[in-house]
Amino acid sequence: MPLHDSHNHLQRFADPARIIAEMRAAGVEGCVVNGTGEDDWEQVAALAEAFPDFVRPAFGLHPWKAHLASPAWADMLESHLDRFTNASVGEIGLDGWVADPPLETQRPVFLRQLALARARGLPVTIHALKAWDPLFDALKAEPPPERFLLHSFGGSTELAKRLADLGAWFSFSGYFLHPRKAKVLDAFRAVPQDRLLLETDGPDMLPPDELVSHPLPDGKNHPANLPRIGEGLAEALEMPFNQLAELTRANHARFFDLAPLP
Known part of the structure; x- marks a missing residue:
């Protein structure tokens, strides 16, 4: 059963064409590549143009880069969204794990992008870490x-329920299959199944060694690890893998407004 990687950063790989070929061979039929700022939006755009049948672009100003934004950042963001009619807004959000930039700097950037996504009717991908009340x-x-x-959601069951009540969707990354992160699996058991997606966040969020089908140097997470991540989540949810694959594939299509899948 083919899968979609609902969140990665393919632009950060030295040879994305090779990575895509290996993803296809592993059974991944598409992905959403998230930009993080003015310094990589054009790289994401180039991937979307080179691989239009595989890459869907997302453009956003990441909270870690909120203090680096130029005066023209919002205009540049809108121009990329104008250029790609299949684009979404992301990765944006709030992060209390980093001290610089502070949340006071991140917040107005986040709010402006939320308003932009709502005005355009676009889906948005949110990064939230140690900033739940501010979120x-x-x-x-x-x-x-x-x-x-909420991409790579790592919150509690209570947070998952509160966010679900607001209409949130949730994507799971393989990092949370490490035994020390078992509480996150409890949260995903509470996530509405019709709002569950699967991601790698590659090259970050490496899953446990036994779920790494495509090892890379320096601890990088290959997006072709997605099927093994799906198998790990399916086992944790006590669900047949084919059922999880079909579910997340259909959810991905609904969230990102794809044409009906065969």
Whole structure:
């Protein structure tokens, strides 16, 4: 059963064409490549143009780069969204794990992008880490678009339920299959199944060694590891892998507004 990687950063690989070929061979039929700022949006755009049947672009200003934004960042973002009618907004969000930039700098950048996504009716991919109260405050101040995704969600069961009540979707990355992260699996058992997606966040969020089908140097996570990640999640959810694959493939299509899948 083919899979979709709902979140990665393919632009950070030295040879993305080879990575894509290996993803296809592993049974991955497409992915969403997320930009993180003005320094990589054009790389994402180039991948979307070179592999239009495989790469869907997402453009956003990541919270780690909020302090690096030029005065023209919002105009540049809109120009990329104008250029690609199949684009989404992401990766954006709030991060309390980093001290610089502080949340006070991240928040207005995040709010502006939420408003932009809502005005355009685009799905949005959100990064949230150690900033849950600020996230809920932000979503109250600037309501998100109808489709908003908490990527690589690592929160509690309680947080999953609160966010689901707001309409959130959730994508799972293989890093949370490490035994020390078992509580995150409890949260995914509470996630509505019709809002569950699968991702690698490659080259980050490496799964446990036994689930790495495509090892890379320096601990990088190959997006072709996605099927093994799916198998690990299916086992944790006590669900047949084919059922999880079909479910997440259909959910991916609905979230990113793809044509009906065969």
